[in-house]
Amino acid sequence: MRSYRVWEHGAPSSMQVDLLPDLVPAPREMIVDVKAVGINFPDTLVVSGKYQVLPPRPFTPGKDLAGVVRAVGAGVEGFSSGDRIMAQVEHGAFAEQASVPPSQAFLLPDGLSFEAAAAMGLVYQTAYFALVERGQYKRGETVLVGGAAGGVGLAAVQIAKGLGARVLAGVRSAAEEAVVREAGADAVIDLSVADLRDNLRAQVHAATDGHGADVVLDPLGADFFAAALRAAAWCGRLVVIGFAAGDIPTVKVNYLLVKNISVSGLQWSDYRDRTPELVLKVQQELFDLWRAGAVRPRIMRVFPFEELPEALELVAQGKVQGKAVVSIGGGAA
Numbered sequence: 001m002r003s004y005r006v007w008e009h010g011a012p013s014s015m016q017v018d019l020l021p022d023l024v025p026a027p028r029e030m031i032v033d034v035k036a037v038g039i040n041f042p043d044t045l046v047v048s049g050k051y052q053v054l055p056p057r058p059f060t061p062g063k064d065l066a067g068v069v070r071a072v073g074a075g076v077e078g079f080s081s082g083d084r085i086m087a088q089v090e091h092g093a094f095a096e097q098a099s100v101p102p103s104q105a106f107l108l109p110d111g112l113s114f115e116a117a118a119a120m121g122l123v124y125q126t127a128y129f130a131l132v133e134r135g136q137y138k139r140g141e142t143v144l145v146g147g148a149a150g151g152v153g154l155a156a157v158q159i160a161k162g163l164g165a166r167v168l169a170g171v172r173s174a175a176e177e178a179v180v181r182e183a184g185a186d187a188v189i190d191l192s193v194a195d196l197r198d199n200l201r202a203q204v205h206a207a208t209d210g211h212g213a214d215v216v217l218d219p220l221g222a223d224f225f226a227a228a229l230r231a232a233a234w235c236g237r238l239v240v241i242g243f244a245a246g247d248i249p250t251v252k253v254n255y256l257l258v259k260n261i262s263v264s265g266l267q268w269s270d271y272r273d274r275t276p277e278l279v280l281k282v283q284q285e286l287f288d289l290w291r292a293g294a295v296r297p298r299i300m301r302v303f304p305f306e307e308l309p310e311a312l313e314l315v316a317q318g319k320v321q322g323k324a325v326v327s328i329g330g331g332a333a
């Protein structure tokens with residue numbers, strides 16, 4: 001089977017395609033014929049060597065996959081060969097076969113394609129945990145989403161709308177504005193303005209009758225973080241998800257005190273590893289939102305296996321609105 005592998009950290013094009021023997025399931029693991037892979041921003045960090053969790057080289061990167069169970073190891077319950085599943089793994093998805101712990105796999109509902117499932121993994125789980133678990137969102141509140149046309153951001157817009165929020169979507173181009181409006185955003189916040197520090201608050205207050213944002217979901221960091229803190233409502237909650245804008249900001253704690261604001265962080269993979277039962281419950285809720293039509297992963301482009309490095313490069317350059325997906329072995333069904 002073919003597998004992309006990182007021998008030396010570097011650009012996506014530095015990954016090598018290696019021919020490896022078919023995988024054999026270890027006890028309490030299963031082997032999946034991968035049909036589709038979702039590309040995530042953290043994949044670019046893993047390949048370049050800038051991510052916090054890096055396995056010894058050579059290794060196969062890739063976190064989001066959908067496919068068909070090929071074989072199950074001893075002690076695996078609830079899955080059998082032929083099952084259509086999606087899974088989020090720490091590494092190993094960028095290959096024709098992947099080893100998956102059953103606690104990280106979910107049976108696909110009828111009608112959800114492999115490609116949509118691969119696009120609906122990590123970013124939707126992350127957005128849901130950020131909004132509900134860390135952000136303590138309550139139905140009807142106002143949610144401000146930074147980087148709202150990106151993978152996590154667009155998932156957050158759809159989930160928040162599906163859960164009854166008023167959604168303010170922060171973007172920085174007209175093309176992104178069209179994407180978030182299509183996803184149901186109630187108001188669009190322009191993040192390209194020169195004076196974001198004051199202007200963000202002015203825009204959020206204009207869109208909320210001076211109330212501010214009850215929950216802020218921040219995958220950007222940098223200037224957005226400080227500005228969004230000032231745009232939070234009384235008792236607002238800001239959730240740090242990532243630093244796609246580059247810089248890691250610091251908190252001016254006087255803001256927290258003055259408006260009773262909370263800042264929390266989210267590292268979704270910790271939930272995956274420590275509380276798989278909660279992750280499973282969230283996945284069922286995400287499937288329910290999908291069945292209700294509230295959640296529809298936006299796949300910007302489907303790439304063939306051979307062009308996986310190009311997909312990764314586009315994500316690294318921030319040129320993907322929604323998700324880039326790689327199809328493997330005729331994976332559309």
Ligand SMILES: NC(=O)c1ccc[n+]([C@@H]2O[C@H](COP(=O)([O-])OP(=O)(O)OC[C@H]3O[C@@H](n4cnc5c(N)ncnc54)[C@H](OP(=O)(O)O)[C@@H]3O)[C@@H](O)[C@H]2O)c1
Nearest residue numbers: 041147149150151152219241242243244245266267268318
């Ligand atoms: N904590 C967790 O568990 C977890 C899980 C998944 C992801 N993450 C992190 O979350 C972040 C986002 O991931 P993603 O998959 O959503 O990435 P993505 O698909 O590349 O989206 C990033 C978005 O941020 C926007 N952006 C970048 N710089 C900006 C700036 N200076 N001002 C305004 N917008 C800006 C991009 O817009 P443009 O197209 O205009 O550049 C893009 O829409 C990453 O840092 C990732 O590592 C964290």
